[in-house]
Amino acid sequence: MNHAEIQARLLHQDKIWIDIEGRERRLEDMDVHHRANITALLHRRANTLQHLCYLDDPLLLVAAQQVAERDYSSDPNEWLDSTPLLRRLAEMDSRGFVARVGTKVRAKAYRMTH
DSSP: OOHHHHHHHHTTOSSEEEOTTOOEEEGGGSOHHHHHHHHHHHHHTHHHHHHHHHSSOHHHHHHHHHHHTSOGGGOHHHHHHTSHHHHHHHHHTTTSOEEEETTEEEEOOOOOOO
16 A cells, blocks of 8 residues: 555544654644644645545545535545544644645644744
């Protein structure tokens, strides 16, 4: 299994990330910059990840679209944002943010306020 396939499988959960070297890390143990980099990486690969997730079972995509009442096939980034992993990353980093411009993603600086 290649890393893109591992990433596709990770989208359906919201607790861990597995890096390119196969190390499992809890999202809570990562700093905001690391999580923003993961979000950016996944958005750069949104088309591939969507394809991998539904390649074997296209009915999953149809079911997801019916539940959300949206057609995700035209915007893989929108679909990606709806996955448990991306929803959790966004929730964890609500004080920071990641801005998507077209299909490019850039992480914005996170500012700590105390």
